[in-house]
Amino acid sequence: MTPHTTSQRLTWREPVALGQMHVMIFDDDFASRGALRLALKTAGVMFIHEANSGHTVSGIDVVISALRLQASTGLRLLKAIRTGLIKSIKPDVCFLFVSESVDPAVLAAAAQLDANGYLLKPVPATRLRDAIVRGRGKCATLDKTKYAAADAGCLH
Numbered sequence: 001m002t003p004h005t006t007s008q009r010l011t012w013r014e015p016v017a018l019g020q021m022h023v024m025i026f027d028d029d030f031a032s033r034g035a036l037r038l039a040l041k042t043a044g045v046m047f048i049h050e051a052n053s054g055h056t057v058s059g060i061d062v063v064i065s066a067l068r069l070q071a072s073t074g075l076r077l078l079k080a081i082r083t084g085l086i087k088s089i090k091p092d093v094c095f096l097f098v099s100e101s102v103d104p105a106v107l108a109a110a111a112q113l114d115a116n117g118y119l120l121k122p123v124p125a126t127r128l129r130d131a132i133v134r135g136r137g138k139c140a141t142l143d144k145t146k147y148a149a150a151d152a153g154c155l156h
Contacts, residue, residue: 026065042125
């Protein structure tokens with residue numbers, strides 16, 4: 001098992017084989033979602049969900065999000081998850097960003113919110129698989145106070 005922490009105590013993240021993981025994709029771009037879906041299938045992930053699919057999914061193991069979303073940003077989404085505002089996704093979920101570019105301010109904000117990874121598009125299946133495995137192994141003390149104070153608005 002892989003350790004992870006909450007703001008109160010150390011707990012353990014249950015190991016899940018890639019083929020059994022539930023992955024949620026947040027990306028407004030149809031082509032990007034398709035490319036991520038294909039990379040995930042190639043990596044062996046069987047349960048792939050898209051945020052705009054209209055159904056609620058519980059038990060999400062990994063969230064993959066674009067930085068820029070139509071109604072918000074990936075940083076605001078991560079902040080809402082980490083602070084518990086989104087009840088259907090556990091605050092300690094493995095969260096990976098995908099983007100076309102690297103912005104130091106965005107990387108710093110993602111680090112403040114304990115993002116588990118940051119990948120540049122296009123994302124080959126092998127890099128995505130490796131990022132999921134590494135991200136699920138990362139530990140951080142979940143601190144809702146720290147997350148609430150974090151600046152998730154650097155993508156105006």
